[in-house]
Amino acid sequence: MHIEPGLVDGSKIFLSYATAAAALAYTGKVAFQTLVKDGPAALLLRSAIAIALVFCFFEVFPHHPVGVSEVHLILGTTLLLVFGLAPAAIGLAGGLLIQGLFFEPQDIPQYGMNVTTLLVPLFATSALARRIIPEKLAYVDIGYQQAFKLSVAYQGGIVVWVGFWALYGRGTGIENMSQIASFGAAYMTVVLVEPLVDLGVLAAAKAWRRLQGSVFVERRLYGGV
Secondary structure, three states, X not given: OOOXXXXXOHHHHHHHHHHHHHHHHHHHHHHHHHHHHHOHHHHHHHHHHHHHHHHHHHHOOOOEEEOOEEEOOOOHHHHHHHHOXXXXXXXXXXXXXXXXXXXOHHHHXXXXXXXXXXXXXXXXXXXXXXXXXXXXXXXXXXXXXXHHHHHHHHHHHHHHHHHHHHHHHHOOOHHHHHHHHHHHHHHOOHHHHHHHHHHHHHHHHHHOHXXXXXXXXXXXXXXXX
């Protein structure tokens, strides 16, 4: 996720620091809850795996600049369902930071915007998952309709936040609005792919039961609470 450098600059960029601080503070809260519930080993291992995967999503997977940002296959819902909310959030924030520090230093000033754009939709998607997935249903047993709704929530949230930053930074000029529309149209094509990836990963997990009850995956993956 790379919001175009200079999209928001000057005094305006301080808003991104505030939103990022709030998002990271909430990440800390859910991380503590996971620590209490599942223990430090589970939190550390799941987070480390998520960070490595997110780095690959950003740096290795194909990504193309479109309009005001880039189109990535981030697989936020996959991370959420397999590893849980806290490790997924830590993975997104950590993977993004590592990429910025070592490979894309020009993106560091935009880190606050980018991390907000990734995390807030993740939190909203987690809340939606609690509503549309019955409590006793294992994540490996969810259907395409549920996976699609989660993907729309996450990817749609990213588009909304990118659009917000673009409008906040550059206003409502025709060129800016056109670039926002181009990005949104291109990015929402990810919605067609991500549910299939989610279901493929979940099917593989269902077939490989060795992970059930382990510290490597979220308890709800196999129906634990």
